[in-house]
Amino acid sequence: MIRLKAWLLSPWLTVRCQMLLGAIFVIAAFPKLMDPPGFAKAMHAYKLFPAWGIHPAALLMPWLELITGTLLALGLWVRTTTLWISALLVAFILSLSINLARHHPVDCGCFTTQEKPKTESERLNDMRWVILRDLGMLLLAAQILTAQRAKSKMEANTPVSSGR
Numbered sequence: 001m002i003r004l005k006a007w008l009l010s011p012w013l014t015v016r017c018q019m020l021l022g023a024i025f026v027i028a029a030f031p032k033l034m035d036p037p038g039f040a041k042a043m044h045a046y047k048l049f050p051a052w053g054i055h056p057a058a059l060l061m062p063w064l065e066l067i068t069g070t071l072l073a074l075g076l077w078v079r080t081t082t083l084w085i086s087a088l089l090v091a092f093i094l095s096l097s098i099n100l101a102r103h104h105p106v107d108c109g110c111f112t113t114q115e116k117p118k119t120e121s122e123r124l125n126d127m128r129w130v131i132l133r134d135l136g137m138l139l140l141a142a143q144i145l146t147a148q149r150a151k152s153k154m155e156a157n158t159p160v161s162s163g164r
Contacts, residue, residue, distance in 0.1 A: 008143065008146075009147045013147070018072050025065045029069065031112050031113050032061065033062045038113030039113045040054050042108075045109075047099075048098060064088070068084045072144075079148050082145055083145070086138060092108075092110075092130075093131055093134045093135065099127065
């Protein structure tokens with residue numbers, strides 16, 4: 001059990017989680033940056049956002065994904081960027097879950113802004129898989145934050161040498 005905990009909190013695993021989660025967010029940002037109207041249309045389909053907020057959010061969110069993903073992959077401001085990414089993931093999960101509960105199928109708009117010709121049941125099934133995928137990414141974020149906290153505790157408990 002101690003070995004598993006040590007492995008789960010190891011810098012080796014944490015760096016890989018950072019790089020993977022960061023890369024996913026960078027990759028997800030590009031189609032949205034290339035097609036803001038298409039992403040706004042995807043956001044509108046959720047029927048969760050006020051009309052006045054859709055276009056600003058469609059312009060802002062891809063940049064937030066790109067910046068936080070890049071910073072996390074580079075290991076910069078790790079705690080802050082992981083918290084931002086976690087907040088985005090929770091928002092994505094909630095948005096999909098609300099629409100799934102309403103039995104209102106939507107294309108997530110995660111990695112493409114193009115609608116795919118699918119049946120209602122296929123889209124609802126896709127939404128379930130996307131929620132599971134996002135929960136998996138949330139686990140990556142939890143690993144990063146937990147490892148960061150453990151590292152900070154360890155550094156706080158390490159005695160500082162006087163240099164003599």
